[in-house]
Amino acid sequence: MSDSANLPAVETTTVTLAAEGLVKRYGDRVALRAVSLSARPGELVAIIGPNGAGKTTLLSILAGIQRPDEGSITVAPAGIGWVPQQAAVYNKLTVEENLSLFARLERCPDPGATVERMLELSDLGERARDQVGTLSGGNKQRVNIAIGLLAEPDVLLLDEPSAALDPRQRARLWEFILRLAGEGTTVIYATHNIQEADRYANQLIVLADGELLFDGAPQALEREVGTTGLDFEEAFVEFLHGRGH
């Protein structure tokens, strides 16, 4: 049974990000096979799939870190925030110094004010002068996300944002992300946590061996599997079995 949280409403008329027929090869191995997707303002898009499915590859292409061998980004937002799986922060710098550095690199018009806003948004004001290396995994991840948000992007890409966080930290993280989506930011994230995808996604993208198996709402996936009495994770595994994975 789907266990969706109280997700923000999605503005359905505008597409903020769209990609068509993305293909990526690493030598002989095909990591992505003609994957297409689109996302709207305030939408939470979860990319799920087994290990090696191509989730990170898809996100890194959307983030502009890698180029696709075929296909293209057909609708590109004005700004994309990128939050890699491992916190991309300088451990020897303080929270404030990290934010300030990236605010300047992002050419924010008023870096000082932007840093203040991010400290407030991430609720890290009290730890602003602490070196990031001394923070907990959860707080470090919040700095990581705050850096991705410095340029006030239309789309935020997160690669397994809650990995290695304890339940309390995970809850606070999602509270933070939902607030962003509520303000109209499109959030696309990859995750291994199926329950989390069920709970915090308007749209599910299921990848396996680089192939797009499903694109729709979590409830639609359950309907497609057609099994009642299974929880969402069981329904997902059943779905993969049904597709030969």
Place this chain on the structure above:
Amino acid sequence: MRWLLLKDLRILRRSPLLVALLVLYPIVIAVLIGFALSRGPDKPEVAFYNGLEGQSAVVELGGDRIDLASEGQRLFDAIDPVRVDSREEAIQKVKDGEVLGALIIPSDLATNIQSSLEPGTVEVYFNAEDPAKRQFVENTIKAQVQSANAALTKRVAKEALKLLDLISAGGEYSFLGQSFDVLGLERAEQILAKARAELPAGSPERAELDRVIAFGKLARENLSFSDEVLAVVGEPIRVKATALDGGNTSLTSFAVALAVAVSLMFITLLLAAGTLALEREENAFSRLVRGLVSKTGLLVEKAGLAAACSVSVCLLMMAGLGLFVELDWARFPLWLAALAVGALAFAALGLAIGALTRDVRAASLLAFMLCLPLAFLALVPSGAVTPALYDVIRAVSAVFPFQPTLDALDAALNDAGDIAGPLLHLAGLTLGFGALGRLALQRFV
């Protein structure tokens, strides 16, 4: 404990690269240290051209015959002569690095000693590419020439004593086929005493007095002649030494250039490799290169930082060394040029290491492990290894920035040769390693 030991051994067995490195690295370093610090073999290979071959090498002094060829054999006790057919061939062998030096005995050596009673001159050529090598060759040959001189000195001194005896006692003396009856100071004294006793004042016994006057003249000539002989006694053979390559850098000044080059290499390599690898280790690389900074811009920033830090440290180091060693501060712009271009080349190499290893510890270790062999390779003297191996060493040294940096610093600090060549070489290496680093960044994420 036993299981831990077994586990570690198993891990080592499954890491053949690490084990090979652990075994091979100390061996390579030991061999290179041996080459670099041995100051050449016991008997340096020296090209030897004997201009006296096929002609008389005998000098006749007062009827005594001295064979210079046999005296010259003493030189070969200390060197390993590579016989050549001409002076030019000997010089070429030094230039090519096949031998440490060249010893040339001119064809007029015997004639000079015999006829003009001037010291004969042997020519020594050596490759002065580094002062340690130059000092080694120069000292070895000069020491042996001194030894030969000592042997000749005994013979010439014996002749000088005969002449002095002749002046004192008188007698027959042969020179250039003519015989002279030398009165001698002793007999002159007797004649003068007799004349003084027998002649009244204003006596015409002029003949006897004429003999005394003639003797006085001859005695003076003989004494003058003896002076010349005694002058030759001090140094019958002189060495005219010529450096074919490099400059006249003293060992101390060269040590300054070497110390600065080594410091520049260590600081720049470690800093450039470490800071680039750190960007990946902190996961910041992917965030930076997606529009915030270009990959090339990132490399330029790291190279600039590493070069600026190492140049600053090396300038401070030189200022400190300047308290103990005389440095020509008028050449400061050249020092700066050599340091800056050398640092950029090392930085480019460091960036290539950092980009290839993608890990701070691996990058630092590789950079550190490269430093020592590069320094030792650049110091291996040409005659210390076979010519083929030396060519390989030169080729390997040319691919890395240490040798050209050392040459540039030596030229900048000590006016030892051309600085433009090494600087251009370093600029080429900077571009080459920079391109390699940029290419390696493709798989850096």
